[in-house]
Amino acid sequence: MVASPYDPEVHYARKQSTIWIGYKVHLTETCDEGGPHLITHVETTPAPVVDRDALNTIHDGLKAKGLLPDTHLADAGYVAADQLVASRKKGVTLLGPAPKDYQWQARSGEGFTVQDFLLDWEREVATCPAGHQSKSWGPDYHQGRTASKVRFSTTDCRPCPLKPQCTRSGRRLLTLRPREEHETLEAARQREEQLAFSKEYRQRAGIEGTISAGVRALHLRRSRYIGLAKTHLQHVLTAAAMNLIRLGASFAGTPLARTRQSAFTRLMMAPIPA
Template identity: 45%
Template sequence: MLQPQTISPVPEQTVRVARAAFPKGNLYITMRDEIGTLYNDRDFETLFPTHGQPAFSPWRLVLICVMQFMEELSDRQAAEAVRSRIDWKYVLALELTDPGFDFSVLCEFRARLIAGGSEQQLLDTLLKQFKERGWLKARGKQRTDSTHVLASIRTLNRLESVGETLRAALNTLATVAADWLCSWVPQEWFDRYGHAVDEYRLPKGIAARKEYAQTIGCDGMHLLIAIYDDETTPQWLRQIPVVEILRQTWVHQYYMDNGQVCWREKADLPPAGNRFDSPYDPDARYGNKRSTTWTGYKVHITETCDVDEVHLITNVETTHAHLSDVEQTEPIHEALSAKALLPTEHIVDAGYVDGELLISSKVEHGVDLIGPVRPNTSWQAKISGGYDNSQFIVNWDAHTVTCPQGQTSTTWTPSDDKWGNAGINVKFSRPVCRVCNSRSLCTGSKTDSRFIRLRPQAEHQAIQSIRQQQQTAEWKQRYNRRAGVEGTISQGIRSFGLRRARYIGLAKARLQHIMTAVAIDLVRVVAWLRGIPHAKTRTSRFAALAPTGSFLREDSGSQAHLNHP
């Protein structure tokens, strides 16, 4: 039961001792003095029942969780800090003699936040107060980038994964239906699945490993058949989550051939993003970004980047690892719109940009999406004098295209591609193309005419325009400000543990990232109030010798301050 209360001032004795212990103040004391209380118990009253044991004050629990992320403390360490540290008692307005609480309260509170869907409220409430104080303004400049997050699980190869999935299912069934399991389970299973399935215990050699995979597949199918036997098995066993994970994993990794369970070849596997890599975190997915591969999640961080203003994180999106960056651009704009924090310029890398988004961001949200358009990858664009699409003149009203040799297209056919993207197919006359002297610069076909696929007019023109603009010094100078978000990601990784998920599951990872964003914003506001300037991009002594106008980029405007109190 929650007992809402007015947030009390800091007790006098706590003030005196804190001032004596920290005569120049520290992060938490400055945070309390300059920012005050950020949350109210009323903000969380829907998370608690109306009757029962009184709950620990929610506004204090939020701050404790945030400070826990500031210092990368475990629940036990955070609870001990509440009991023993003067600066923590000061910011929480507690008496020096306050005994604190059991560490399990923090885990329970996080579970309440997730169950009540209140995670986003932590960041939004903070941003609302910052707006009221004039530290955060809409219609400025913001930038976004993403980074990978490792799941809090052991990374498994395929053989380990299927073995651990079957072992996890057996352990769960041994807990909830021990008598049923013991009534039929083969004796050799105790030796095979009684311990963790580790690589060093697995057979060596391709043939032996494939045979072992077949054995695990047959055992898993034996278990699934027993679970789905209506005559001998209670139906509620099928509702256990790990049983469904086992079933789906066997669909992904095995197939039936004349009643025989067979191990799938790599080429026959479903996409990596659709498979479970571990039964202990079914939300974790395999992801890759350029040369980096991982199992876990991806986090997208958006922050303000106006010159001479505090740089604050305004939005955090946590997704499965395999989802592309471009799929998050529109959700980010919608989230910022809901907070009335849309920027005028949104600076992103190429992964967040496509032709449709360049148009929709401006039309629907009034946002200029500043980011490089991917280059033309056709072979014509890679050779000297090649006739790539940009060399053709499009008459959108007449529905014709003119090639560099002055020939006009013969067909104009709007159609969707296999992914559902709208476009226009354009072809030229075959007899004319066959006798063209520049055929080797235009098409690789020996018999067919040139074929071009155009995007819809607005997208085509936007992409061609950006490709020209991004070659100019003015555009490059505008885009330079994106680099600062890399400092924010580095700050999150090095000082707040952003790289690794502390908890299991996408929902808990999302809560972790939101609390991390709140922690970074508080650290940055305190640093801003103390007059600490934005960090500058470090330049090596050798690079500093480069003449003006060389490769060195401008200061990115990162605000990655020291973080610990």
């Protein structure tokens, strides 16, 4: 809906506890060691556009400039099964926290999740932890996307001694993404458990400093103009200014700032005198 009589392109949006009317800006920057972190792309969207829906456009923009990275570190809002697959097809490893399995079986830590089932994608048969095979495997339209519904038989499930760990209804039902997305998401979830993931992902922290500097020093959250196109121009000019500041600091030999620690944290980390 129109949220302002002055700018028909601004819209209402909510992200957790933050509510605003306007636009959203996505910044991409380099984080290679040994050089200044430079902003390589600025994407401005209407505020309600979810982060992951901006990713394709961001990658297309980076590709057009010859700046598509091998690895793109992104926060959880950009990481979805379809985006992991789409990025890989463009030669980009999308690295970020993968969507969690929020079904009760996964949350309880004791239930059978989809990983506990043996999936035969060619024959379209799933085998459950009790050794029973699925009764049907058919296409389904789930949350606006094509998926597969795999159903087990009530004859097997009702008397099954493992049922309390498996399903609270008469029989177990699995909803599967397309195979490529399913396998990519599972691989991303496993990758996240490895130490190398957190080590590599730590490099993303710099972008939070960039956003903070943009907001506090250059008023990135205040649109000086009316309309998406002009607001995007403001965002691009702000990013260009930040790059110039960073290049100046780099040429002057100023090292990258480290993450600030509060006085209390410094006190906690200080060695205890003998």
